Amino acid sequence: MSKAYDRVRWDFLQAVLSKYGFPDNLIRLIMNCVTTVSYENKVRVLDGVKVSYSSWVKLFLLHARGYKVLHHIDGTPAQAKTDAKLDEWQEIDAHVLQWIYGTLSDDLLERVLEDASTAQAAWDRVKNIFTNNKGARAAALENEFSTLKLESMPSLEAYCQRHKVLATQLKDVDAAVTESRLVLELVHGVAQIL
Template sequence: MPGEEKSDHQKPALHPVYTVTNIQNKVRVLDGVKVSYSLWVDLFKLHARGYKVLHHIDGTAPPAKSDSLYDSWTEVDAIVLQWIYGTMSDDLLPRVLKRDSTAREAWTRVENIFLNNKGARAASLEHEFINLKLGKFPNFDSYCQKLKDLSVALSDVGSTVTDQRLVLQLVRGLPKDYDTVAAYINQTLPNFENARSMIELENHRQESREEPTALVVPNSPPPDSRTWDDAPKSGQPRNNRGHGGKRGNNSGHQKGGHRNSKQHQQPSPAPAQSWGPMPGWPSYQ
């Protein structure tokens, strides 16, 4: 009916902010380590703009209390304040949480935590940045990510790190195994991502050279290199190892303990059955 259509048009539209059920699915938790302040700010502002609440944190003055829109503004502001509290780490939340606060006031408290004392913070970050080494990290990716995080943190406190300086520091922290590719990067000065790709390719090349080219089976010498430790040596009596005593000379030996010339020329020991019975052994006939 025409009257019903008119009432539907007069019904106010639901504000987009009410459609967000879990802000942590959209904005990562700020801890100052894994998630830097700049990263958190960029993500938060992106979603605040998308859900039409950016004016709650950018310093825009709220409507007057006598304004008919004030009640709805306070409801939306409370939700934005929940977003801020819900994306703080357990260490930061007690420093940010305050009673009867607006979203803008909480936003300013977070800003002060990370941007106050810029001089001292910049000096500390600069020292960590120039002393970063690849050997301190489990892999190359984590090393690159730390360099990027420090460069962003330095930019937050007014010490902007250019891409060229970031590349030079990337190379400076490499071990000597990368001297060749490091020298080339220093001469050509590519951007950070290209320099990173070049170092990764060099790393893959070194790893491929370290891989074995053939399987080596241990304890398997070739047949012609085996030794016969248990065979009697020429001119030496055969020991009775099984009975703990010494054997006498074989009947096939001469008085001087040497075999005849035919036996002496043979490289391999005589068959076991060619040795006669030893003195004192029982005869099994």
């Protein structure tokens, strides 16, 4: 079944937006959104287990830079309330905020979602979840890293991947695992089965 949306000429849409006086950066953002695949398919859903915070940040920053909206989450001050471009800034900020919310697991979304938030404020709340309380988080991750058993995993590949994810998460809380220790943990787990 074909829909009218499937037959839109993107150059026509861009010309109409320009003709009606939409700002260039908003037109660019809209065109990026409608001419590319879903944003959520590019930045994986952050759950802290399958997708680590550091991986999510790297992907999110890459796409924010590509869409030229990095200034909404990098600490750049928001537009002044008296600025003529405030409405435009708020509209783009709402899109970035939707992207942040759309790439969080349900559990994280419940912890981060707030009324009348900016993208920067939501970005900071996500960051705080993963970077505050580093000592306790490092201890819990270290315990899982050290006690993970191959027989508790569905496959050897899953076992190795989980160790790698835990090593990345430990690095995020300033408790980096050396490569030699990672290899020793993996070998030790395999040796227990043999």
